[in-house]
Structure formats: structure tokens, C-alpha cells
Amino acid sequence: MTVTTQDVRQALNELGRLRFGEIRVDEAMHQIVETTHAIFSVDGAGLMLADAEHHLRNAAVSDERVRHLEELQIRHQEGPCVTAFDDKVMVGAEDLTSDPRWPAFGRAAVDRGVQAVLASPIPYNQDAVGVVAVLSRERHPWSAEAELALLAFTDLAALLIASMMMGEQQNELAAQLQTALNSRAIIEQAKGVLIGQQGLSAHAAYEQIRAQARAERRKIAVVAAELVAGAVSRPDPAS
Amino acid sequence: MTLLCFPSDLPARRTAGSAEALLVIKVEVSQDSATVVINGELDLTTQPLLIERLSPVLRTRPRRLVLDLAGTSFIDCGSARLIASAVRFVPEDSRVIIRHPSRAVLRVLELTGLDLDCEIEGAP
Numbered sequence: 001m002t003v004t005t006q007d008v009r010q011a012l013n014e015l016g017r018l019r020f021g022e023i024r025v026d027e028a029m030h031q032i033v034e035t036t037h038a039i040f041s042v043d044g045a046g047l048m049l050a051d052a053e054h055h056l057r058n059a060a061v062s063d064e065r066v067r068h069l070e071e072l073q074i075r076h077q078e079g080p081c082v083t084a085f086d087d088k089v090m091v092g093a094e095d096l097t098s099d100p101r102w103p104a105f106g107r108a109a110v111d112r113g114v115q116a117v118l119a120s121p122i123p124y125n126q127d128a129v130g131v132v133a134v135l136s137r138e139r140h141p142w143s144a145e146a147e148l149a150l151l152a153f154t155d156l157a158a159l160l161i162a163s164m165m166m167g168e169q170q171n172e173l174a175a176q177l178q179t180a181l182n183s184r185a186i187i188e189q190a191k192g193v194l195i196g197q198q199g200l201s202a203h204a205a206y207e208q209i210r211a212q213a214r215a216e217r218r219k220i221a222v223v224a225a226e227l228v229a230g231a232v233s234r235p236d237p238a239s
Numbered sequence: 240m241t242l243l244c245f246p247s248d249l250p251a252r253r254t255a256g257s258a259e260a261l262l263v264i265k266v267e268v269s270q271d272s273a274t275v276v277i278n279g280e281l282d283l284t285t286q287p288l289l290i291e292r293l294s295p296v297l298r299t300r301p302r303r304l305v306l307d308l309a310g311t312s313f314i315d316c317g318s319a320r321l322i323a324s325a326v327r328f329v330p331e332d333s334r335v336i337i338r339h340p341s342r343a344v345l346r347v348l349e350l351t352g353l354d355l356d357c358e359i360e361g362a363p
Contacts, residue, residue: 088280088313089343123282123315126261148350151316158283158315 003040008149011035015156025164025173029060032132032160036153037062040146042134043113046070047157048081049122049130049173050180053220054187054210056081056131059173065135068112076105077210081131084119086206088128090150092118092142116140118147120154124161127184129177132157183221190224193231264292273301278310281318289321297328304329306357309339319351326356336360 015035023031029047037045044063048056048070058070073079079102084091093099094116096106109115119133132154134146164174187209194205209227213220262279273296281289296304306322308314326335339361340348348354 087343090346121313123280123313125282125284126280144350147346148316151347151350155283155316162283 003143003145003149005145005148007039008145008152011039012152012156025160025171026060028160029157032153032157033060033062036132036134036150039149040134042140043137044069044135046133046135047122047130048133049161049177050085050128050184051176052179052183054180054183056085059130063135065112065114065137066133069109069114069117069133069135072105072108072112072114076102076108077214078102079105079109080117081119081133084121084131084133085128086203088121088123090118090120090147092147094141095139097139113137116142118142118150120147120150122154122157122161124158124165124177125181127181129161129180130157183219183224186221186228187224190227193227197231262288264288266292266296268296268299268301271302272305273299273303274305274307276307276310280313281311282313282315283317286318286321289318293322293325297325300330301333302330303334303336305336305338307338308341308344309361311344312341314344314347316347316351319347319353323351323353323356326353334358 015032033045033047044061044065046061046063046066046069047059049059051057055074056070058066061067069079069081073082080091080093083089083101093101093106096102096115096117097110099106109117114135115138116136117133118135119131121128122130122132132150134150161177164171165177167174187206190209191202191205194200194208195202198205200208209224210220213223216223262277262281262285264278265276267274267276275292275296277289279285304326329335335357337348337354337357337359340359340363342363345354345359345363348357
């Protein structure tokens, strides 16, 4: 598979009408995903958005395998899309069978027919709100052209999300994203508390908050709010 | 030397006690050199602010334009392209220097071709 600049330009021109059209958000997302799938000639493309628990949930998929990707990443709490979302960088995995970054997820993913993934974080207002990802069922090196193409599609997804969030008609998805953004803000503060108190790295701090939430079966934002409240020693404003 | 310092005036839609991490762009203009320091993340929502800050800098026709990205934690494709088109407005014999980009930011600059028009100083 090769992605050419010309293919991408043409696709973006076609998708450009999404900006102005009277199209529903879920339809627009679906079109982005379908076009991405076609351009990349991959085995699947998906657009995932964070929920309040910071799990990446599929908003639009082009193939069943993307559902496996969603499910396995939530189960194992790791994966290329999770890393792309958490670290806000584009993440490419050309062969999950031998990738040391996500050992548990990688094995399970290969069993389900997902061997290579390229994931790009969707930015919105100084935060990540989700990812755009493509996957292959075979080993697949991702070229610079592919990375650039995915960046371009990510911009389009970001545009769509921004118009949804700033639009007057707030729908359910916009509300879900706003909740996710609010919880992310409090989690960032809690990370800051742990970094200051225990000298942890940002990543280790996040892991600790997430582990505590999981162990206590409570919402990650609630645990984070308690940490922040404890640090400034005032009554618990959680939930 | 004049020193212009703009606080971010972005309309922040994030709520729930988020105090940090908004974009701040500082501009420093001296005789024939300009430095733009970008702290925060450059994405779709910050493009108007980026244009607003870069335009007056470009009007000074600096011989040397430094974009200090040490504090830039994210850049999207559109913002990279915006900077690339801004760079074309500096006089032809001027130098444009991208200073201290992170690995992820540099990758986006490379992919969009901006690195070809600029010097990279302090690559990761």
C-alpha cells in the first residue's frame, strides 16, 4: 500500500464539504473513517473519543477489527491508541507480535487479527479528546506519507469536533466529551499533586491514580478530585 | 529593544478548575531580529491567536526570526502549515530558526515540510 499526496488532497477536498454541509456529526465522522480506510487501503480505520473514565470509545468504525481494538485496549489498559492519547503523540506500531511497549495487548490483538496500528491524537483546546487510527491485519511499516495523511485526517476530525463543541446545538456526544475534558482537567491537577509530593513522573502519577481508581472501583475523576482536595486541605469537592 | 508580552486571551472552554496549560505566546522584537516563544499546545483552537501574534512580527520584516518551541508540547498539522506559510513572508535572505522542538513536534514539522525552510537549533 502507498498513500500518495494526490490521493490525500483529493480526499480532503471531498471531505472539505463536511465543514459547510448540513450533515449530522455521526455521519460526518463515519465519512472521515470510510475515506481514511479507502485512502490507506488498510483493514480498518476508526475514530475514538474519550469517555468520562478516559476510555477510548469508538465513535465511528469502518471494520469489526476496530471494535476488537477498542475492547482490548480497555481490557488491558494499554495499546497504541492509549499511548497516542495519553502522550499526545502520533504512535506507529508496525508489528504488534514483537512490540515491547504493550506486551499483553499486543498478543491479544494479534490473536484477533490486528497486527499493525497507526494512531494520531485529536487535539481540542489544549487537550486530547480522542484518536484517529488505522490498522492492518498483517505486519505493516507506516511510511512518512501515511503519517502525514493521518495527520491531515486528524485535523479534519478536530475541526468537526470543534464545530460540534462550539455549536449551539449540544448533542449527547458533545456532552460526553465535555465531561471527559472536565475530568481530564482534574486528573491533570492530581498528577501535579503527586509529582510535587512524591517526585513521580507524569506518566507514573497517572498510572497511580488509575490503579487506585481501579482497585477501589471508583471513578478516576473522583479519586483525582480527592487527591487535589487533600493537597489543599479543604473539604472534599468530589463528584 | 522593545519587549512585547501578551498573555493568552483564549476563551477557555475547559472548566472544573483547570488553571494551567493554556497557550501563551511571547513576542520579542529587536532591531532586525524577532523571537517568538510559544508555551502550550498549538491546535485548531489556537490558530487565530497564532496568526494574531505572528502578523505584527512579520510586518517588522526581521532578518532573523526565531521560533522558540521549547515549551510547545503539541502542534497539529494545520498550525505547522500556518507557520510554514508565515515563514514565506520573511525577506528572502532572512534566517528562520526553530529552536528546541520536542521530538513529536519536530516530526510534524518534518512531515509538513517546514524543516526544509528553516534551521533547526537544538534538535531533540
